[in-house]
Amino acid sequence: MTDGEDTPGAGEGGESGGTAVRRDRFSGGPARGFMSSLAADQRIFAADLQVDRAHTVMLAEQGIVDDEDAAAILDALDDVAAAGHGELPDAEDVHEAIETAVIQRVGPEGGRMHTARSRNDEVATCIRYRLRADLFEALETVVGAREQLLDAAADHTETLLPGFTHLQYAQPVTVAHWILSYEGPLARDTERLLAAFDTTNQSPLGAAAFAGTPFEVDRERTADLLGFDGTVANSMDATSSRDFLVETTSALTTLATTLSGLAEDLVVYSGRDYLEISDDYASTSSIMPQKKNPDTLEIVRATAGEAGGALQRLLTTLKGLPRSYNIDLQEATPPAWTAVDSVPPALEVATGALTTAEWHDEVLEAEAAAGFSTATGVADRLAMAGVPFRTAHEVVATVAEDLDPGQDAPDIADLEAAAEEILGEPLTAYVDRETLEATLDPVESVAMRDSPGGPAPEAVASQIDDARERLAADEDALADRRAAVTDALADLEAEVADYA
Numbered sequence: 175m176t177d178g179e180d181t182p183g184a185g186e187g188g189e190s191g192g193t194a195v196r197r198d199r200f201s202g203g204p205a206r207g208f209m210s211s212l213a214a215d216q217r218i219f220a221a222d223l224q225v226d227r228a229h230t231v232m233l234a235e236q237g238i239v240d241d242e243d244a245a246a247i248l249d250a251l252d253d254v255a256a257a258g259h260g261e262l263p264d265a266e267d268v269h270e271a272i273e274t275a276v277i278q279r280v281g282p283e284g285g286r287m288h289t290a291r292s293r294n295d296e297v298a299t300c301i302r303y304r305l306r307a308d309l310f311e312a313l314e315t316v317v318g319a320r321e322q323l324l325d326a327a328a329d330h331t332e333t334l335l336p337g338f339t340h341l342q343y344a345q346p347v348t349v350a351h352w353i354l355s356y357e358g359p360l361a362r363d364t365e366r367l368l369a370a371f372d373t374t375n376q377s378p379l380g381a382a383a384f385a386g387t388p389f390e391v392d393r394e395r396t397a398d399l400l401g402f403d404g405t406v407a408n409s410m411d412a413t414s415s416r417d418f419l420v421e422t423t424s425a426l427t428t429l430a431t432t433l434s435g436l437a438e439d440l441v442v443y444s445g446r447d448y449l450e451i452s453d454d455y456a457s458t459s460s461i462m463p464q465k466k467n468p469d470t471l472e473i474v475r476a477t478a479g480e481a482g483g484a485l486q487r488l489l490t491t492l493k494g495l496p497r498s499y500n501i502d503l504q505e506a507t508p509p510a511w512t513a514v515d516s517v518p519p520a521l522e523v524a525t526g527a528l529t530t531a532e533w534h535d536e537v538l539e540a541e542a543a544a545g546f547s548t549a550t551g552v553a554d555r556l557a558m559a560g561v562p563f564r565t566a567h568e569v570v571a572t573v574a575e576d577l578d579p580g581q582d583a584p585d586i587a588d589l590e591a592a593a594e595e596i597l598g599e600p601l602t603a604y605v606d607r608e609t610l611e612a613t614l615d616p617v618e619s620v621a622m623r624d625s626p627g628g629p630a631p632e633a634v635a636s637q638i639d640d641a642r643e644r645l646a647a648d649e650d651a652l653a654d655r656r657a658a659v660t661d662a663l664a665d666l667e668a669e670v671a672d673y674a
Contacts (some may be wrong), residue, residue, distance in 0.1 A: 217266030217511065219259040221303040222268050224666070225296060226251055226276075228399040229379060230287055231669045238389055239286045245673040248285045250279040269293045269300075273636040290389035291382055294413040294499045298378040301507055303400060304365050305422060306659070308514040309371045312426065313652050315518040316367065319525040320360050320645050326355040326529045327638055331631045333533055334542040334616055335448070343545030346616035349533060351629035352439070354637050359432045361641065363650045366425035371655060373421050377402035378412035384498035385409060399669065401662030414498040416488075419510040423488055426513040433517070434478035437471040440527060444468050447537050455527040470523050477520040484509035542616040543582045546574050551619040552589070552610065559604035561597065569596050583614050 215222075227248060234244035254275045263278070265271035270293070275283040294380040330349035354428050377400060379387075381395035386409045393405045406412035441630035450466075457469045475504070488509040491502055551572045556566035572592040573584045586607060601610070612618040624630035627637065 198226045208489075214508065216259045217408075218297075218300040218304045219268055219272075220255070221300040222272055222296070223251055223255050224400060224663070225299050225303060225379065226272065226287060227670050228396045228666055229291060229296075231399060231666070231673075232392055232396045233286070233289055234673070235395065237392055238289055238391070241673065243280075243283045243286050246280045247276060247284055248670050248673050250276040250284060253279060256660045267293070267297075269296050281510035290387045290391050291379065291589070292384075292413070294383050295378045295381040295409075298381075298413055299400070301400070302374050302376070302378070302418065305360040305374050305510065305514070307419070308511075309367060309374060309422065310516045310652075310656055310659075312514065313364065313367050313371070314427070315521050316360055316364050316654060317645060317649055318520050320357055320641070322525050322529050323353050323357045323360070324638055324641055324645065326350075327357065327634070328431070329532065331634045331638075333535060334538050334620065336538070336544060336547060336631075343541075343547045345550055346542040346547050347629040348620060348631070348634065350540075350631075350634045350638075353528070354634065354641065356432065357550055357641055360429070361644050361648070363425065363429040363432065365420075365429060368648070368651060368655075370418065370422040370425050372403065374418040375403045375655075375659075376407045377403075380405070381409035382518045384413045387485050389411060398662060399666040401659035403658075410498045414495070414500075414503070415548050416492055416503060419506055420488060420492070422479070423485045423510050423513045426517040427478070427485045430481040430517045430520065433520055434475045436524050436528070437474040439462075440471050440524075440531070441468050446541070447534060448541065449531040451527055452530040452532075454530065455523065462463060468527070471527055474520045474527075476526045477516050480516050481513045484512040523534075539616070546577060546581075546583050548583060548614050548619040549574055551613045554622070555605050555609065555613050556593075561604055564567075565596065569593050572596065586610060590599065 192518075230239065230244050230251075233239040234241055239247075239491045251272075254272055257275075259268070261275075262268065262271035263274050265274055273285070273288055276287060294580070307569050327350040330353065333349040335347050335349045335352055336343055337345045337352075377393065377397035379396045379400070380391045397403075406415070439450070440449070446449050450470070451468045453466075455468065455470045456466050458465050458467065464630050490507055491509075492505050495502055513597050553563065553566040553570045556569060557563040561569075572595070573588050576588065579582060589610065593599075593604075597604075613622070619627050620631075622630070624633045626633060628634075
């Protein structure tokens with residue numbers, strides 16, 4: 175994906191031992207292998223061929239290259255595509271290799287393909303073209319995961335789950351409420367990835383090395399043929415900026431961080447016997463046959479480190495680069511590919527592990543009351559009856575201090591005694607005994623928390639409905655973008671066919 179400061183007449187090379195770009199003078203030496211990205215460029219091989227096709231069609235339409243030469247070049251590109259990346263001649267990068275292969279098939283006229291462009295705008299376009307496809311796949315994975323989580327949440331609106339802060343028993347919630355706490359971030363991850371897609375889907379082609387070209391190119395035409403939404407207006411910005419890589423890698427790293435928390439919860443819940451991970455997402459010990467380990471989730475947890483490291487590497491590579499093109503940029507794309515390759519599969523695994531897990535209802539019901547987790551509910555009942563919340567908090571805290579080891583909830587008599595001591599009057603002056611007993615029940619404690627976003631079944635049902643509406647809108651947005659690209663590439667194929 176290197177540049178090479180293309181020289182006049184370079185397109186006529188390839189016959190004397192050099193390549194289409196390097197010629198004899200710069201074709202050898204130990205640095206060639208060090209600088210080469212040809213092997214890694216297999217990822218953008220197909221993208222480069224499409225960019226070459228669109229550029230050649232535009233050159234012919236603008237009268238810069240005659241139709242006969244354009245047809246020969248396009249035919250040669252089809253031949254190169256059929257042969258595959260593995261049959262490319264040795265070169266510094268895939269762009270140089272494809273150009274050399276075309277010249278080998280067509281002769282010197284094949285070098286006209288590179289008129290009015292540089293490898294700088296070419297590689298920037300190829301990266302965006304390929305990354306766009308990867309973003310489509312990532313977005314499909316995220317919206318699919320959200321749908322699965324919403325279905326799972328709908329099945330567990332009344333399944334109790336102990337809630338924790340600082341890994342200490344806090345308040346009872348439901349499995350559905352917990353699942354939705356992860357669907358929400360995934361919805362925002364979708365927004366971030368859609369925004370990254372829109373940033374990425376702008377064409378740099380026609381910017382040449384960085385200072386434009388004297389040829390009367392039609393940048394909008396190549397952008398349309400390749401399915402881009404528009405062009406990167408400034409030619410220097412077009413070739414030297416890689417903020418779209420940062421935006422994509424950052425969005426995926428944020429997603430991976432959310433997944434790390436989800437995986438950790440599932441590992442902890444598995445260890446507490448709240449659920450059993452499906453065999454498809456677990457393994458056993460090589461020496462302890464009784465073990466069933468959530469190994470896949472531990473790898474998911476580690477993916478956040480991999481993605482975060484990729485983001486840091488990318489930012490460090492880009493930091494302090496002068497305008498315009500620098501070959502450091504060749505090292506900017508691998509971190510983005512790392513994030514693209516690691517995070518969506520981790521999401522699929524985490525989603526699969528969650529949605530196929532078997533929740534242990536009896537264990538969850540018992541644990542939901544552990545550690546006097548309904549204490550806040552009792553304080554809330556007193557506050558709702560007119561006791562200042564801080565005073566109500568003191569009443570309940572006094573009782574909590576005196577609980578026996580292993581005692582999950584106080585006796586009503588204990589609450590009455592504390593109220594008499596602190597309030598100076600019977601507890602029944604504020605809350606009747608039946609209401610108080612109900613409040614100590616985790617099911618009732620959950621049911622009373624029916625504020626928007628709360629864990630009460632009706633509140634959760636409303637959240638699920640809202641989330642499904644957001645999901646449908648995001649699915650439509652993704653489908654619209656994919657259809658636009660698909661239609662554009664069909665137009666490109668038709669234009670190429672006209673030259674056959």
